[in-house]
Amino acid sequence: MSKLDDVLQKDLVDAMKAKDMDRLTVLRMLKTMLTNTKIQKQREQLEESEVLEVIQKQAKQRKESIESFEKAGRQDLAEKEKREYAILAKYLPEQLSDEQIRELAVNAIQTLGLKTKADLGRLMKELMPSVKGKADGKKVNEIIASLLS
Structure with a gap:
């Protein structure tokens, strides 16, 4: 168990x-x-x-x-x-705040050199494993989309 x-x-x-x-x-x-x-x-x-x-x-x-x-x-x-x-x-891990997600996304954008909305999928693929269980995918997608626009 x-x-x-x-x-x-x-x-x-x-x-x-x-x-x-x-x-x-x-x-x-x-x-x-x-x-x-x-x-x-x-x-x-x-x-x-x-x-x-x-x-x-x-x-x-x-x-x-x-x-x-x-x-x-x-x-x-x-x-x-x-x-x-x-x-x-009560049984879920503490969820990441919007600011924490934004910070992770900005770091990933700079590391990968992404600039356009066309890179959204690539960024999601990079970011989701690190936030899995700690943030809702929909919320992550919204934050990333706002950063890439």
Whole structure:
């Protein structure tokens, strides 16, 4: 079991003991998603990065749901999704700020000598491995596009 998997299991037990239904529901769903991923990959254990990937995917789904519910005027459902996102966010690494992403992008632009929007793909390819898990690809793309324009 990965460290993160152990933490999730311990928190699941704690949520059961505390009768914290919101946290319990989210953690059970997460454990189910991890089990499904293990079955899909036909492996007994997942690596730390794979566990993190599943959590990020679930967090991203919550963010998208929040936006959709707010557009539809369903504040009750948006609040529920926000609570679930907050629970998931505890297991994610600290996200990079826009300024940190901009700094990494500027360094990469100078190192590679990129100047035009046509270089966007090359810059993304260079930058994404270093920010994977720490920044949303969409946000990185927006910042890079503004720098290359």
